[in-house]
Amino acid sequence: MSRQQASATGLIPKTVLHGGARLFVASYRIRQSELGRVWRCGFHALLWLHGGQATLVCDGERFEVQSPSLICLSPGQVYRWSAADDATHATLLGFEADIFTAGRAQGGLLDVQLLHDLPLFRPEGTTVVTVDENADVLHRLFMLCRQRYMQLSEPHGSGSWRVLPRHHESVLLAYLHVMLAEAATLSPAQEPPRPAPGTDLRLSRLFRLHAEQRVLERLPVADYAELLHVTPDHLTRAVRRATGQTPSAWLQEQLLTEARRRLALTDQPVEQVAATLNFASASQFSRWVRVHTGQTPRQLRQQGRGNSTVSSGN
Known part of the structure; x- marks a missing residue:
């Protein structure tokens, strides 16, 4: 894993994969140097x-995490460790979504349905689950996955980063497949999904995957429809049938989440946050925030920095 430096427009550095890698495994202690540093997740992650125990803050939610626990992070989410004891140890399996979404001709090995049918990765919230009876199974899977990664990956450059060659991805993906299925049995009970045609579900998932990565561009629904080779009306109907929500409403929610992240986790002036989110002016941004939240950007910033604790649990 590589950690990209903050850009002039971003201020929140992003964890990304380099060297052509699409999957990696890392094991580390959450040391003092990690505490308080804010990062944007650039991939899907099973942690x-x-x-030990640690405090995780992700997109405004605060989790007191006791081991053994499973944490699921989605691309774009912003997180930091705010506390950890000396025994806190984590193993992270990170992977790019195109492993799932690309066709086999482009190198995709698993279908998007596997990832998004499981109630684990939620761009609108973080999944943290304390594990009881399945802990030994998951621990063995993570340790075996780490061992195989070290055997099959290759050193990259002069640093500690390693790259898994494409022809070895299938081995690690087999572990990932099992780990996702095991993890799905741990997630909190949720309402049964809304019935919808399979094509609607797939199109909705692909729309959300693209939109999560491009939220700052504030693209109209028509641009995503063109990207997915359908008409805007077709995309709107499919997403509404699959989720009960229109694409434009979902894009607004994602943009509001990004606004909350930047107000709570950076010291950017409101004018700079507005510019980064592609608003014409700070006043336009403030009006938009008030319409959607009933609060001013300053009030959102104060609220985001004074969150109550959210404990992990089954």
Whole structure:
């Protein structure tokens, strides 16, 4: 894993994969140097906390995490560790979504349905689950996955980063497949999904995958429809049938989440946040925030920096 420096427009550095990698495994202690540093997740991540305890803050939610626990992070989410004891140990399996979404001709090995049918990765919230009876199974899977990664990956450059060659991806993806299926049995009970045609579900998932990565561009629904080779009306109907929500409403929610992240986790002036989110002016941004939240950007910033604790649990 590589950590990209903050850009002039972003201020929140992003964790990304380099060297052509699409999947990696890392094991580390959450040391003092990690505490308080804010990062934007650039990939999907399964994080297994198997030692000690720690405090995780992700998109305004605060989690007191006890080991053993499973944490699921989605691309775009902003997080930081605010506390950890000396025994806190984590193993992280990170992977790019195109492993799932690309066709086999482009190198995709698993279908998007596997990832998005599981109630684990939620761009609108973080999944943190304390594990009881399945802890030994998940721990063995993470340790085996880490061992195989070290055997099959290759050193990259002069640093500690390693790259998994494409022809070895299938081995690690087999572990990932099993880990996702095991993890799905741990997630909190949720309402049954809304019935919808399979094509609607798939199109809705693909729309959300693209939109999560491009929220700052504030693209209209028509641009996503063109990207997915359908008409805007077709995309709107499919997403509404699959989720009960229109694409434009979902894009507004994602933009509001990004606004909350930047107000709570950076010291950017409101004018700079507005510019980064592609608003014409700070006053336009303030009006938009008030319409959607009933609060001013300043009030959102104060609220985001004074969140109550959210404890992990089954």
